Structures are given as C-alpha cells and as structure tokens.
Amino acid sequence: METRHTNSNQKPVMHESYLRHRRQSTWQIFLPIIIGSVLVLVAAVLVFLPVVGVSTGVNSSQYADTSLIWLILPVLFLAVLIAFLMIGLIIVIAKALQTIPGYTRIGQDYAKLISSTVQYWSGRFVSPIITFKSRLASFRRIFNSFSRGQEE
Secondary structure (H helix, E strand, C coil): CCCCCCCCCCCCCCCHHHHHHHHHHHHHHHHHHHHHHHHHHHHHHHHHHHHHCCCCCCCHHHHHHHHHHHHHHHHHHHHHHHHHHHHHHHHHHHHHHHHHHHHHHHHHHHHHHHHHHHHHHHHHHHHHHHHHHHHHHHHHHHHHHHHHHHHC
C-alpha cells in the first residue's frame, strides 16, 4: 500500500472567489454581529445607569414601555403573517371551489362511461352462461316433473 505525503510548507492558492468570500463574510457576517453587540451593550448601559443613580433624563417607565413594545412586536408580526396566510388560503380555496365543479362533472361523466362499459361487457360475457344454466335448470325441472309423474 502506497501512502502519499503532501508537503505542508506549500501555501494554498488564493482564488478570487475565496478572497471575495472572505470580504463578504467580513461585511455580511462579522460586522452586523459586532454592531448588534455594541448596540446591546449600549442599551444595557443605558438601562443600568439609572440604577446606579446617574440621571439619563429618561423616565424608567419609558424603558418599561419600550421593552413592552419590543415584546409585542414579534407576536404582532406573527399575527399579521398568519392573517395574510389565511387570506391567501381563503382566496385559493375560493378559486378552487369555482374550478372544481367543472372537473368533477367531467370525472363523473368518465365514471359513468366506464361503469356502463363494464356493465355492457360483463353482460355480454355472462349472458351465455346464464342462458345455459337457465335452460339446464328448465330441462331438469321438466325431467324431474316427468320422473315424478311416472312414480305416482
């Protein structure tokens, strides 16, 4: 078995797509995370300052009201999203209810055609057997009536 060893001293080739990915990951991933973290830290400091006794000029009830708004907004967004989804489903169902009866009529017509075809061909295949068995039964009945008549 042959084992290949790669030279670990070689530098990887820096393709343009890789370099573009590194720039994009900096601007699209790391920078928003850093900005969001700084904003959260600023908000935490602003909330903590009145507790320490530093006057920020903002009443603490305003913080409570603001936090309540931020708690209600996701639920409100979800409720609006569900409302739009329901409106869309109502519209789709209304369109389907307008379209479906025509197609169900076509389906019923095909079902009746298939049913009548099956009844026709089953009658064609079974009628000779039924005719044969009925004639056989009538001959037996006639034969039995003759045989009983002679016994009496």
